[in-house]
Amino acid sequence: MTRHLQPNFALRPLIFGEVLFDCFPESRVLGGAPFNVAWNLRGFGVNPLVLTAVGNDPLGREVLDRVAQRKLDSSGIRVHDEWPTGRVDIQTKNGEPTYTFWDDVAFDHITFDAQTIAEAQPALLYHGSLALRGATSLESLQALKGTVACPVFVDINLRLPHYDFRLTETVLSNCEHLKLNHDELILLTGSKSELPSDFDQRWQLRRELAQQLRSQYNISQVWITAAEEGAGWVGVNSEFLHIPAPKVENLVDTVGAGDALTAVIIFGLLEGHQPAQILPDAVRFAARVCQIRGAITDDDAIYDF
Secondary structure, three states, X not given: OOOOOOOEOOOOEEEEOOOEEEEOOOOEEXXXXXXXXXXXXXXXXXXXXXXXXEEOOHHHHHHHHHHHHHOOEXXXXXXXXXXXXXXXXXXXEOOEEEEEEOOOOHHHHOOOOHXXXXXXXXXXXXXXXXXXXXXXXXXXXXXXXXXXXXXXXXXXXXXXXXXXXXXXXXXXXXXXXEEEEHHHHXXXXXXXXXXXXXXHHHHHHHHHHHHHHHHHHOOOEEEEEOHHHOEEEEOOOOOEEEEOOOOOOOOXXXXXXXXXXXXXXXXXXXXXXXXXXXXXXXXXXXXXXXXXXXXXXXOHHHHOO
């Protein structure tokens, strides 16, 4: 897969949700699932419109500086005096991250300008779930869905206790694409099934649970991640595809791997590619991101693979 040398302004996704700093014991890294997706899309030559909010504080100014350096469109980023820029403290054990999110921060108060949205002529709306813990951000997303006429891509990131399951119907209903991991699939379906020991049977269970979600919420396509077991896709006519994960040499951490996979999926959808072409590229790029600290990098060589 080779990135475009020039941004594709004709196919603009809206990326709605949190921007925050992933704070490790020894460093901090700019992140947040929607922001990670936007950053990687820009690396692939797409020109996303980011709808988020930061505080009028040093971290917020750092976000805006990085956005400018990345040549990301900042017209959808609100700067608040009342609330600080988002932050999550991360501890990593045995390669798996744990997250502690700060409460009542700027991304809980996302708003948007309708004229900016209209001028963008969005080809796809992506949103996560963390920012929806804030009433203002939730109301803004609901209004945004009523404003645009494009496919909706929902990226569930269940960071308990920051997700209210009473929102599930609102968030999932009638979306074209849902992306989630194995644990989120189990939580959202309420599955009590034992996870089979056989690899193929585990993926068959995931396929059945994804079909359950599709039917319940009228979702067109479901994209599933399962860490070292790879990723899968379930289509509108019960089609199923599974791609094993490549071995990751020199693993640093898995932060942002799912966001990397999502960015490739969205890029492929914008380009009109089929899942059989999209998913192998997505899994390979996710493995690449596991070789860096955090979710994003300024090294654009990562986008040529």
